[in-house]
Amino acid sequence: MEIDILTLFPAMFDGPLTESILKRAQENGLLAVRRHDIRAYTTDKHHSVDHTPYGGGGGMVMMVEPLVKAIEDVRGTDDQAPVVLLTPQGRVFTQKVAQELAQHQRFILVCGRYEGVDERVRQTAITDQISIGDYVLTGGELAAMVIIDAVARLIPGVLGARWAAEEDSHAMGLLEYPHYTRPPIFRGMAVPEVLLAGDHAAVDTWRRREAIRRTWKQRPDMLLTADLSEAERWFLADLAEADAMATD
Ligand code: 4HQ
Secondary structure, eight states: OEEEEEESOGGGGHHHHTSHHHHHHHHTTSOEEEEEEGGGGOOSTTOOOEEOOTTOOSSOEEOHHHHHHHHHHHHTTOOSSOEEEEEEEEEEOOHHHHHHHHTOSEEEEEEOOTTOBOHHHHHHHOSEEEESSSSOOSSSHHHHHHHHHHHHTTSTTSSOGGGOGGGSHHHHTSOOOOOOOSOSEETTEEOOGGGTSOOHHHHHHHHHHHHHHHHHHHOGGGGGTOOOOHHHHHHHHHHHHHHHHHHO
């Protein structure tokens, strides 16, 4: 997979891309991340990338010319690659959106700064807009990094074989079950017996139920779409009933 980033601050990506899983993915040729400095596409002597907004008001707006030139240069003749603007106005990033992006061989991330980009950037050169959540960042860079991280781990071979990306919580539509490792007792808190007994079917059933219990407690909205068996639906009904008894 190839990811191109357009940014005024290419160095912001140094840390996350040069450690751990993302570092190894690049070393193994599974992922290529290219950073492009938008300022390199300016033509005036001051290398301006922003200007005051027409109509007045505070702040600065990213100028259309350097940005569109940068996008067109980086994209080249590749009309398949999505050009994604990071913005609070975009569709909200979820595991489903990550899976969708992971289907592309290449995509381009455009990071705005200041109050945002001139509206004509969207009209000319953007194919998709994504928000990582309803809060305001100082720029699109950290949002771009979140997307790269979530998408890269979906590339086959990036996670070890034992950690197939489908296994984990959001992909299953449930939160994760509780995890334990050594020691067996910490400050009087024991690891659940079923995990020590070696009955793998019993472990699987326990983990599914604990995942359902947690999801019901913390994220009941996720249960509306979760794929549960008949037995698991009964388990859920029991949880709800026990809760109703306790609060009566
Ligand atoms: N931005 N998800 C860039 C965000 C944001 C978000 C605010 C994007 C500032 C210039 N991006 N502008 N939330 O808060 O993606």
